[in-house]
Amino acid sequence: MxxxxxxxxxxxxxxxxxxxxxxxxxxxxxxxxxPECGDVMRLQIEVDDxxxxxxxxxxxxxxxxxxxxxxxxxxxxxxxTIDEALTIDNMDIVEELALPPVKIHCSVLAEDAIKSAIxxxxxxxxxxxxxxxxxxx
Amino acid sequence: xxxxxxxxxxxxxxxxxxxxxxxxxxxTTKFGNAASRNHPFGWVAEEGVDYAREQVAKLIGxxxxxxxxxxxxxxxxxLGIKGVFEMYHEKGNHIITATTEHKAVLxxxxxxxxxxxxxxxxxxxxxxLIDLQELExxxxxxxxxxxxxxxxxxxxxxxxxxxxxAIAHKHGALFFTDATQAVGKIPVNVxxxxxxxxxxxxxxMYGPKGVGALYVRRKNPRVKVTSQMDGGGHxxxxxxxxxxxxxxxxxxxxxxxxxxEMDEEATxxxxxxxxxxSSLTTMEESYVNGNTAHRLPHVANISFKYVEGExxxxxxxxxxxxxxxxxxxxxxxxxxxxxxxxxxxxxxxSSIRFGLGRFTTEEEVDYAIENTKKAVNHLRDxxxxxxxxxxxxxxxxxxxxxx
Numbered sequence: 001m002x003x004x005x006x007x008x009x010x011x012x013x014x015x016x017x018x019x020x021x022x023x024x025x026x027x028x029x030x031x032x033x034x035p036e037c038g039d040v041m042r043l044q045i046e047v048d049d050x051x052x053x054x055x056x057x058x059x060x061x062x063x064x065x066x067x068x069x070x071x072x073x074x075x076x077x078x079x080x081t082i083d084e085a086l087t088i089d090n091m092d093i094v095e096e097l098a099l100p101p102v103k104i105h106c107s108v109l110a111e112d113a114i115k116s117a118i119x120x121x122x123x124x125x126x127x128x129x130x131x132x133x134x135x136x137x
Numbered sequence: 138x139x140x141x142x143x144x145x146x147x148x149x150x151x152x153x154x155x156x157x158x159x160x161x162x163x164x165t166t167k168f169g170n171a172a173s174r175n176h177p178f179g180w181v182a183e184e185g186v187d188y189a190r191e192q193v194a195k196l197i198g199x200x201x202x203x204x205x206x207x208x209x210x211x212x213x214x215x216l217g218i219k220g221v222f223e224m225y226h227e228k229g230n231h232i233i234t235a236t237t238e239h240k241a242v243l244x245x246x247x248x249x250x251x252x253x254x255x256x257x258x259x260x261x262x263x264x265x266l267i268d269l270q271e272l273e274x275x276x277x278x279x280x281x282x283x284x285x286x287x288x289x290x291x292x293x294x295x296x297x298x299x300x301x302x303a304i305a306h307k308h309g310a311l312f313f314t315d316a317t318q319a320v321g322k323i324p325v326n327v328x329x330x331x332x333x334x335x336x337x338x339x340x341x342m343y344g345p346k347g348v349g350a351l352y353v354r355r356k357n358p359r360v361k362v363t364s365q366m367d368g369g370g371h372x373x374x375x376x377x378x379x380x381x382x383x384x385x386x387x388x389x390x391x392x393x394x395x396x397x398e399m400d401e402e403a404t405x406x407x408x409x410x411x412x413x414x415s416s417l418t419t420m421e422e423s424y425v426n427g428n429t430a431h432r433l434p435h436v437a438n439i440s441f442k443y444v445e446g447e448x449x450x451x452x453x454x455x456x457x458x459x460x461x462x463x464x465x466x467x468x469x470x471x472x473x474x475x476x477x478x479x480x481x482x483x484x485x486x487s488s489i490r491f492g493l494g495r496f497t498t499e500e501e502v503d504y505a506i507e508n509t510k511k512a513v514n515h516l517r518d519x520x521x522x523x524x525x526x527x528x529x530x531x532x533x534x535x536x537x538x539x540x
Contacts, residue, residue, distance in 0.1 A: 011452075032538055038446075061519075066448070
């Protein structure tokens with residue numbers, strides 16, 4: 001199975017690899033997946049007073065599509081408000097990266113990681129966690 | 138040195154040019170049907186097949202009449218196991234195999250289960266070898282067949298074939314072995330090893346795809362299998378179908394080359410393999426899978442913890458290898474062979490199989506070492522698990538959201 005050019009591009013030059021201070025109140029961290037399943041994503045966002053995501057970082061253990069999905073997610077998150085970020089759908093990622101059906105779970109994981117990072121940020125700041133509507137697993 | 142480098146010789150091997158040369162006339166001028174008994178075209182083709190049969194027999198220490206040509210090892214596995222089950226069903230219905238067998242054996246056994254066979258799937262030890270005491274304990278008066286592979290396709294471990302055969306025979310059962318990875322790579326002698334039936338394939342030993350053979354013992358004891366393909370009664374009635382003459386000629390030539398060059402090749406390849414393996418295992422948290430004393434000379438299976446196999450292969454640009462990671466197949470389960478060794482799923486996901494071959498050079502191995510190290514380091518920089526490991530976090534204590 002050959003990878004799409006966009007997956008290769010993100011895989012070869014992943015954007016926003018790194019770590020934010022998970023103890024900071026302005027940082028939300030999402031850690032999703034499991035080593036036994038062959039993919040784990042950690043996605044972090046830094047949010048300013050206006051609810052705008054000023055920075056996003058990721059690290060991913062997984063296949064090329066998982067790495068590309070999280071790289072793309074961080075790229076999309078930067079500059080968005082929390083509310084806008086919540087509208088990112090896994091199918092947007094599938095479309096952008098031209099993921100084949102067997103790799104759709106990578107995009108689902110990326111969406112989960114976004115929501116889980118947002119929830120971590122919300123809970124840290126005394127807000128209620130959003131219900132995670134989608135669970136594809 | 139040309140890129141990409143092929144290090145997946147357990148999947149298939151390139152055709153040796155000398156084999157191709159031997160085959161070519163049988164596509165064109167010597168195109169006859171080996172079963173045409175009444176004209177020279179048939180005779181010439183038959184001669185080619187007869188000669189190939191001798192070449193094959195000589196490699197494994199049997200007589201020509203004990204070789205049945207098939208379309209490959211999968212067919213030979215099916216014919217050998219199903220054929221014995223049908224032929225000896227009055228004697229018993231119990232077959233013993235192991236969990237690390239190739240799918241061609243396992244799925245054949247599963248098929249027979251539906252037809253009333255009782256199958257025992259022996260577990261293997263951590264090093265991939267079966268426990269001979271467990272085998273002995275599993276034998277019953279109903280046991281008609283023990284089927285254990287010679288060398289494993291994923292990790293390369295070589296089972297104690299002589300001892301297994303002796304146990305099978307002691308209890309009146311036949312011994313079948315899928316020797317696809319072993320024949321042509323290490324000395325395999327059906328008499329010395331006590332093998333009653335054996336499957337193997339040309340394309341794993343620098344021959345063409347689409348041809349293989351089943352060895353069926355004719356003396357002490359005389360073994361019979363019922364045919365699984367009905368038709369013109371070729372191959373002494375055990376496998377009908379017009380003979381694939383060029384393929385068979387290629388298998389014969391491949392066997393001859395292996396017989397003549399095996400010793401030297403095995404020495405060279407195991408030295409290169411050891412170099413690859415010892416260099417790569419100097420990296421932190423990398424582990425060799427399978428027994429390292431009893432194994433094929435050209436295989437190394439290594440897990441690089443905290444990186445995922447498919448992602449790793451993508452980074453190992455210009456290297457053709459394979460992985461026990463789930464992501465390489467349509468299923469999400471990692472390699473059942475590695476799991477049979479007791480490897481955790483995450484280590485199974487992190488494994489890479491390097492398969493060296495006749496045309497692998499030292500320069501290529503050196504390149505592979507550097508390229509793999511770079512790829513592992515790159516992916517560990519991207520891996521949250523590696524970061525957590527480095528921070529001293531116990532990953533087994535984390536509640537992962539299983540999906």
